[in-house]
Each structure stands twice: as C-alpha cells, then as structure tokens.
Amino acid sequence: MSTNFLVFMIVLVVSELGVAQPSNETTNTNTPLLFFCAGNDAMSATTFFSNRNSTFSQLRSQLSNTGVYYATAQSLVNGDAVYGVAQCRNYLLSSECLACYDASVSVLETCGSANGAHVFMDNCFLRFENYDQFYDDPQGSANSGGLGICGNKSTSQPTTAFNQAVQELLSDIRLATPKTSDFYTASTTLVTNVTVYAIGQCLENITQTICKNCLSTIYQNLSGCLPANEGRAINVACYMRYSEFPFFQNNQTINLIPFLANGSSSKSGLIIGVSSGAGLVLLILAIFLWFQWNKSKAAGKDSSDYQGAQRYAYEDLKLATNNFSEEYLIGKGGFGEVFKAIVDGGIVVAVKKLHVAYVRAKKEFENEVNLISNIRHRNLIRQLGWCIDGPELLLVLEYMPQGGLDKFLWGEKKGTLNWKQRFDIIFGIARGLAHLHGECHVKIIHRDIKSSNILLDNDFQPKIADFGLARLLPEDKTHVSTRFAGTMGYTAPEYATRGYLSEKVDTFSFGIVALEIISGQSCHDVNYSGPRMDYLLEHAWQLYEKGMHMKLIDETINPNEYQEVNAKKIIEIALMCTQSPASLRPTMSEVYLMLSSEPELVQRQMSRPTFIDVDRRIHIGGS
Structure with a gap:
C-alpha cells in the first residue's frame, strides 16, 4: 500500500481537516465534503505543474462528452508524472458534471506542488497521483474502511419506520450496484409522507468483487448516520448517499429488482445456465407512447x-x-x-x-x-x-461525427476497424442494451437494433440510436403481441412471424450485429463459398457446428491482434443470442457479464435458430 494512501486514510479516520459538514438547506453543492494533499512535493515544480494541467485538461475533455461520467488520463513529460482519475454522478447533465469537476480542480490547485491529492464532492470525485497503480489495483483502497458524513438534523418521520426503510433501501443499493453495467444505481423509498433518495456508485475500472466489498464496508458507515435526515459514505473506490431532500429527478431511478434476485450475481452460473432460460424478469415494451x-x-x-x-x-x-x-x-x-x-x-x-x-x-x-x-x-x-x-x-x-457502424463494416470505410475496436463496439452495445432493459427508470425494448443504428464517436465507442422511438411496457408485462416494426435480417423469428415481442428480440438483433462486426459482412449478404447460398446467420452456425469458428472472422483483421480462444468465445456468445426458442437466449445483462469475464465458455449443445430470409420466408426450423 502506498505512503500517500496511508496518509489519506489517517486523514479520513482521525482528522476533521478538509471535511465539510453537508447543509440541510442545499442538496447538491460543489463544495468539498473531504479533501487532502499529499505530504511530498514534486521534484520539479515547473514540470509537475505542466503535467498536472495537461492531465486535468484531458480529464475535462473526456467528461465533456455526453454520457461520460468516468475518465482517466496521464502526462509523463520530463519526469514528475501525473496520473488522474475523475468521476461524476450519473444523474448529472454534462454541464453539471463539468461544473463540479472545475470546482474540484480549483480545490486541488490549492495543494501547490504536492505530488498527490483527492477531493470528494456530492456530485463528483477527482484524484491525481505520481504513480499509476491505483488505476488497476484499488483493492487495498476498497478494503481500507471509509468515512461517514452525517447530516446535523434528525428526520421528522417516526424514527423506527425511517431507520428500517432507509436501511432496506441502502441494502438494496449495496447489493444491486456491483451488478449493473456501470456500477451505479439510484432509487427511492417512501417513509410516511417523505420520499428518501439514495445512490450507490463505484469507480468503473474496478472489478465487481472489489465494488461489492467496498460498498459493504461503507454501508456500515452510512447506516451509522441514522436517524439523520441525510448522510454520505466515502471511500476512494465507492460512494453512497441518502437524503430526504431530492438530489436527482424522480424519473432517474434505476429498477433494482433484476439485480436483487438470488444467484443473479454469479458470472459462472450465468454462462453455464443461460441456455435453460436464465433471466427472471423480461423487460418489454408498451403501447406506443x-x-x-x-x-x-x-x-x-x-x-x-x-x-x-x-x-x-x-x-x-x-x-x-x-x-x-x-x-x-x-x-x-x-x-x-x-x-x-x-x-x-x-x-x-x-x-x-x-x-x-x-x-x-x-x-x-x-x-x-x-x-x-x-x-x-x-x-x-x-x-x-x-x-x-x-x-x-x-x-x-x-451529433456523432463518425456516423454509422455499417460504413466501417461494408461501406466506404470497410476494413479500418481493428480487433480491439470491434470488441469494444460489441461490448458497448451490450452495455447500452443492458441499461435500456433493466437499469433506467423506464424499461425499453429497442426493436430495431442494426448496424446502421449504432453510431460511433471520435474514439470509436458505440452509441445506440433511435432507442427513444422504441415501445415501452409496464413492469407487470413480459411480452406483447404487436404489429411488426423492425428490419428483416436483424429481427427475431417469433417477432417477424407472430408479432411476439420481448426483450429477447433485442438479444437476437444484438447477436446478428455482433456477427456482422466479427465478419465484416452484412446479414443480408449471401455466402457463395459452399454448396448452398446462405445468409450470414446460417453460414455462421454451419461454421460453429464444424468447429471452424475462425473462418468467420473478417480477413482484413490482422490475426496477431486477437487470441483464438477469445475470438471463439465472442462468436459463441453471438450465436447463443440467436437461439430458438427465445427463452434459450440470455438477457443482455447476462451477455454483458459473459463479455466481461475472462474464462472460456463452457462447451455445451446450443439450439439452432429459426432461419428467416429478408423476404420473411422460413427455410430452416430451429431444433
């Protein structure tokens, strides 16, 4: 454990210096809850300030992008390296995130030439150090306690009822947050006539286990604030907060139910058991608008x-x-x-x-x-x-300057994406769909996932478009029969032929898009290499059944860019998403976890899909 971190934990435990008591009159202020400066100075102030300013500028540039709440950066010119990390709360607008970040920079600049510093705000967190180990291994930080900052007024509600309701809410937040795609949850509970708001958040670069352990630790700190009407718990790897005063919008809550089910946190269980119909709640769509x-x-x-x-x-x-x-x-x-x-x-x-x-x-x-x-x-x-x-x-x-993914797969920019970029795109699409299906305040089925509806930013990170035009369903619905609306080739067979719509329709479409990304071929293209003229999905299944996965990979990709075991795993996940019947397909949260895991998928028999061509003709049935 670093000397800087030990200094920080001493400040957390025994010192009031740099800790601001939260005011009950304001809910979100960009004033420090806690900050500290390291005891060691940089070797060269001139070089250090240049590197620190460069790191701060890079962090700010990343956070200025819509939907980006976590950023890392580094400047290593001429010694006195400066590594930085910043994170905003996910309920913020980009402008609000930047306002908090700018306030944090102003605070840390008061540390002079100290070669490390932290500041915690209600809305954000900023840290810089002269070493980079805290990026990849914050385990020590997560397990080293934390700090509870309690409001100075007690709740006006009946104490027993308030304590019980808030503890249950915080416990749900603690359990659900490590299982979400971005390690963030927000929820509310009603106590008598008062709504209590609460969030949990972990640094996005840590593992699910570290996030879980960190939140379990600070949960104890935060529970100790009750019956205060608000409280925060801080650790360098995670953060929790509750308050009787609203600090996010009512429609910014996240549905916690899918993440509280027994066994839903086990990655290995998801990988092994997905073919038996895993996923307890189908999050589906509603009557248009x-x-x-x-x-x-x-x-x-x-x-x-x-x-x-x-x-x-x-x-x-x-x-x-x-x-x-x-x-x-x-x-x-x-x-x-x-x-x-x-x-x-x-x-x-x-x-x-x-x-x-x-x-x-x-x-x-x-x-x-x-x-x-x-x-x-x-x-x-x-x-x-x-x-x-x-x-x-x-x-x-x-606005997305790079345009649609399809241009990079078979359009004018064909062959320009390397393997890492393709995997990041597949991973990002899965993460976005997992959020739509189970993490935002409404449950959304996209219905028209296809490569042209995946747009790329300047860093080739994917963003799903047209999701606001999807249908919504109330929580008690698992599916709906509806008029077909989608794109043939990407659409699940049960939806194209019977109008049966569930979240597994998006899972199927995701599988098709993943195959397109891997192969560089459109799902509408016909493969002429065999005795039959097969569309992409059928061709991919034939290669899988023959153990010839690697023949599917786009020939423009350098084979040195990927490992065969990882490539085969991604292909199998994509095919798993296209199985028939729909109950065999994984949920998108399960897909996200499978893509996040390192081990190879367990070998098992998968069920072929029902193949439908672009004219809606069924020509091979799934088993």
Whole structure:
C-alpha cells in the first residue's frame, strides 16, 4: 500500500481537516465534503505543474462528452508524472458534471506542488497521483474502511419506520450496484409522507468483487448516520448517499429488482445456465407512447417536471437546417431523415424529422421525449430536445461525427476497424442494451437494433440510436403481441412471424450485429463459398457446428491482434443470442457479464435458430 494512501486514510479516520459538514438547506453543492494533499512535493515544480494541467485538461475533455461520467488520463513529460482519475454522478447533465469537476480542480490547485491529492464532492470525485497503480489495483483502497458524513438534523418521520426503510433501501443499493453495467444505481423509498433518495456508485475500472466489498464496508458507515435526515459514505473506490431532500429527478431511478434476485450475481452460473432460460424478469415494451403519457397525466405532471430536454421552435430548426435541405442531410432511416444543424450559438446537433401519420401523437410524443431525455449512458445517443410546433415532429439529438457502424463494416470505410475496436463496439452495445432493459427508470425494448443504428464517436465507442422511438411496457408485462416494426435480417423469428415481442428480440438483433462486426459482412449478404447460398446467420452456425469458428472472422483483421480462444468465445456468445426458442437466449445483462469475464465458455449443445430470409420466408426450423 502506498505512503500517500496511508496518509489519506489517517486523514479520513482521525482528522476533521478538509471535511465539510453537508447543509440541510442545499442538496447538491460543489463544495468539498473531504479533501487532502499529499505530504511530498514534486521534484520539479515547473514540470509537475505542466503535467498536472495537461492531465486535468484531458480529464475535462473526456467528461465533456455526453454520457461520460468516468475518465482517466496521464502526462509523463520530463519526469514528475501525473496520473488522474475523475468521476461524476450519473444523474448529472454534462454541464453539471463539468461544473463540479472545475470546482474540484480549483480545490486541488490549492495543494501547490504536492505530488498527490483527492477531493470528494456530492456530485463528483477527482484524484491525481505520481504513480499509476491505483488505476488497476484499488483493492487495498476498497478494503481500507471509509468515512461517514452525517447530516446535523434528525428526520421528522417516526424514527423506527425511517431507520428500517432507509436501511432496506441502502441494502438494496449495496447489493444491486456491483451488478449493473456501470456500477451505479439510484432509487427511492417512501417513509410516511417523505420520499428518501439514495445512490450507490463505484469507480468503473474496478472489478465487481472489489465494488461489492467496498460498498459493504461503507454501508456500515452510512447506516451509522441514522436517524439523520441525510448522510454520505466515502471511500476512494465507492460512494453512497441518502437524503430526504431530492438530489436527482424522480424519473432517474434505476429498477433494482433484476439485480436483487438470488444467484443473479454469479458470472459462472450465468454462462453455464443461460441456455435453460436464465433471466427472471423480461423487460418489454408498451403501447406506443401513450402508456407513459397517461401515467404522467394522472400524476399531474407536465414538461416542467423534467430536466435535460429542451423544446425548440420549429422556425429555429428549419433555419438551422436551411429548410431541411439536401446539403444538410446526413442520414435516412425507417423513422425519418436526419439533418446536421448548429443550434444555441454553436452546438452541433442532429435533427431527426419523424414520419408520424397522426396528429394525436404530438402530445404523446412530447411526454415521451421528456421521459427519455433523462436517460444518460455512454452507449446511448442523448436526446437533447424536441419540437412539435410545425408540420413534422422533430427530435434534436447528440451529433456523432463518425456516423454509422455499417460504413466501417461494408461501406466506404470497410476494413479500418481493428480487433480491439470491434470488441469494444460489441461490448458497448451490450452495455447500452443492458441499461435500456433493466437499469433506467423506464424499461425499453429497442426493436430495431442494426448496424446502421449504432453510431460511433471520435474514439470509436458505440452509441445506440433511435432507442427513444422504441415501445415501452409496464413492469407487470413480459411480452406483447404487436404489429411488426423492425428490419428483416436483424429481427427475431417469433417477432417477424407472430408479432411476439420481448426483450429477447433485442438479444437476437444484438447477436446478428455482433456477427456482422466479427465478419465484416452484412446479414443480408449471401455466402457463395459452399454448396448452398446462405445468409450470414446460417453460414455462421454451419461454421460453429464444424468447429471452424475462425473462418468467420473478417480477413482484413490482422490475426496477431486477437487470441483464438477469445475470438471463439465472442462468436459463441453471438450465436447463443440467436437461439430458438427465445427463452434459450440470455438477457443482455447476462451477455454483458459473459463479455466481461475472462474464462472460456463452457462447451455445451446450443439450439439452432429459426432461419428467416429478408423476404420473411422460413427455410430452416430451429431444433
């Protein structure tokens, strides 16, 4: 364990220096809860300050991207290396995250030439050191206790009921957080007539086990705050908070139920048992737009209850796109056209003009966009605003300069993605779908996952587009029969032929996209190498059954970039997602865990899918 960390833990345990008592009058302030400066100075102040400023600048640049809440950076020029890590709470807007980060930088700059420092805020955490071990091995930090910071007022609610309800909420947060895709949860509980808000968060670079151990430790610290009406618990690897005062929006909660089921935390159990229908709750879709509209209307809500979505004037968007002219057109799809535009004095956005046939959809559309706009995740396109004033319904979206994944697989940029980039894209799509299905405040089935709906940022990280146009289902529904809406080739057979829609429809589509990423081929392409003309899915299954997985891999990828055992594992996960019947497919949270794990998949017999060509003809049945 480093000297700096020992100094830090001594400060946590025995010193009040640098600790600010939280005020009951404010819920989110960018003032330090705790900070410290290391006792050792840098060797060269000039070099150190240059490296520190460079690291701070890199961290800020990463956090400025929508949906990014965790960043690491380093500057190693001429000695006096500076390694940094920053993390914001996931309920924040990007601007709020940056405001907290900037305040944290100002605090740490008061440490002068100290070669390490930390600061904890309600909204964020910032740390820099002159060594990098804390990136990869924070186990010692996670197991070394923490600090509880309790409010200075007791709850006005009955003490016994308050203590019991908050402890149960915090316990659920403690258990669920390590099982989510980004180590973050937010939830509420009602005590008499007061809502209690709570979150849990771990550093994203740690393992599930370290996160679990860390939260278990600080849970004890936080429980000791009761019956105070608010409290925080801090450790360098994790953070928990509860409060009677709202510090995130009611529609930013995460459904904890899927993560509290017995056995759902076992990666090995998921890998071995997925073919027996693992996944306890199917998170599916609802009647188009109006279910949540009726729900919010009954609760007396309107658009002012939501943050993050801006209502734009039709004339402003028309002007920004030069009357939706061809020169601004950047894409077309089943839902409408997409145009590049500059709004709000210089922000580059994408404006999507939707094809909606009935006027009644306008109010439903407004309520739905308000709801969806609060979903923030690194692998989901952010919906910034909307417009219903003109003849079309318009969405204002985050702009992605690299465009669609399909361009990099078989379009004009074919062959430019290396193996690591392809794996990161597969992993990111899985993480985004796991969030849509089980972690955000509404349960969303996308219905149209395909390569052209996966957009790439400048770092080739994927973001799922058009998820706001998906259907929603209330929690007590496991599936719904509905009119088909999707893209043949990517669509699960039970949905294409019978309209049977569940979250496993997205799982199937994910499997197809993963096969496309691995092979560099479109699912609509016909393989002519064998005695039959087979589409990609059938060709992939034939290779798998012959033990010839590696022949599926795109020939433009350098074989030295990947290990055969890992490549075979990813192919098998993709095929597992296409099995029939749907109950054999894993949930996306299970897929995410399988992709996160190191061991090879357990060998077992998988069930072939029902093959359907692009004309909806069934030509081979699954077993």
